Amino acid sequence: MSGAAKFKNNVKISERHGAGEWAAERVLLVILLPLGLWVASTGFTLAGAAYKVVLDWFASPLNAGLLAVTAVVFFCYVSLAWKVILEDYVPQPGARKALLGLLNLVFLVLAAASVFFIVRLALGSAPLPAGLGA
Amino acid sequence: MTQPSPTPGVASGDRTGRFVTQPNGHVTPLSPHMDIWRWHVTMAASILFRATIIAATVGVLFVTAWLGALACGPEAYETALALAGSPLGLFVGFGLTAVLFSFILNGARHTINDTGNGLTIKTSTTLSNIAVWAPVPLAVLFWVVLFAVGRVSL
Numbered sequence: 001m002s003g004a005a006k007f008k009n010n011v012k013i014s015e016r017h018g019a020g021e022w023a024a025e026r027v028l029l030v031i032l033l034p035l036g037l038w039v040a041s042t043g044f045t046l047a048g049a050a051y052k053v054v055l056d057w058f059a060s061p062l063n064a065g066l067l068a069v070t071a072v073v074f075f076c077y078v079s080l081a082w083k084v085i086l087e088d089y090v091p092q093p094g095a096r097k098a099l100l101g102l103l104n105l106v107f108l109v110l111a112a113a114s115v116f117f118i119v120r121l122a123l124g125s126a127p128l129p130a131g132l133g134a
Numbered sequence: 135m136t137q138p139s140p141t142p143g144v145a146s147g148d149r150t151g152r153f154v155t156q157p158n159g160h161v162t163p164l165s166p167h168m169d170i171w172r173w174h175v176t177m178a179a180s181i182l183f184r185a186t187i188i189a190a191t192v193g194v195l196f197v198t199a200w201l202g203a204l205a206c207g208p209e210a211y212e213t214a215l216a217l218a219g220s221p222l223g224l225f226v227g228f229g230l231t232a233v234l235f236s237f238i239l240n241g242a243r244h245t246i247n248d249t250g251n252g253l254t255i256k257t258s259t260t261l262s263n264i265a266v267w268a269p270v271p272l273a274v275l276f277w278v279v280l281f282a283v284g285r286v287s288l
Binding site for chain 1: 187188194197201204205207210211212218230231234237238242279
């Protein structure tokens with residue numbers, strides 16, 4: 001679509017990385033399926049729970065670890081998924097690249113924030129403004 | 135690059151009787167699929183998976199906000215809990231569970247089909263029907279049980 005195709009050893013560059021991206025989408029989705037079931041059961045356990053109960057849940061390293069893994073895998077997956085969606089509906093290469101870059105930035109910030117919150121909750125840190133110059 | 139000269143469409147085997155000029159100058163018969171497709175649930179499942187991922191991207195903002203409120207201490211968490219317990223909050227919560235179940239079921243369908251399984255018309259239709267419809271009763275059940283055991287109330 002954008003410009004002339006680039007070749008390396010007579011093979012189109014796009015034919016070298018496309019398969020890896022496709023495989024990554026499937027692997028991430030397969031990881032997300034059992035994690036999704038676990039998130040559903042967690043949501044059921046923690047719906048409407050008191051602050052203390054939720055903190056006790058986060059005090060378990062297994063819970064906190066699984067949630068952090070879920071967050072990171074999820075944002076990696078949606079990044080690839082949005083790339084596919086943008087490639088289908090945004091024909092201008094510049095706009096597509098800009099949108100994808102913007103979304104990836106948002107996903108990176110959200111993933112970092114989630115892991116940051118989860119680690120603090122898991123460690124039982126003081127409520128948040130503490131430690132941030134307050 | 136030299137532009138290929140327009141070639142006339144090949145009439146043999148053409149069932150449309152209509153021709154279109156392609157961007158490269160070729161004149162070809164109109165793709166018959168534009169005329170003869172009909173709605174099928176596999177199509178809905180495929181489109182819904184995309185919609186589900188978009189909805190899940192929005193939904194995860196609420197989950198991140200919940201994490202942030204928790205990290206900000208009991209008062210912030212109480213505020214978040216009050217918002218989640220309001221009628222609008224419960225509506226959003228129901229949507230989040232429906233999206234989650236849709237993601238799991240449709241993702242499972244996608245994975246099964248990607249491994250080359252379940253691609254006969256009958257099986258793919260069944261899998262698609264499950265992926266499209268089952269999230270709704272599952273989400274309803276989820277919330278009915280939550281209300282029934284008194285964990286959530288209006």
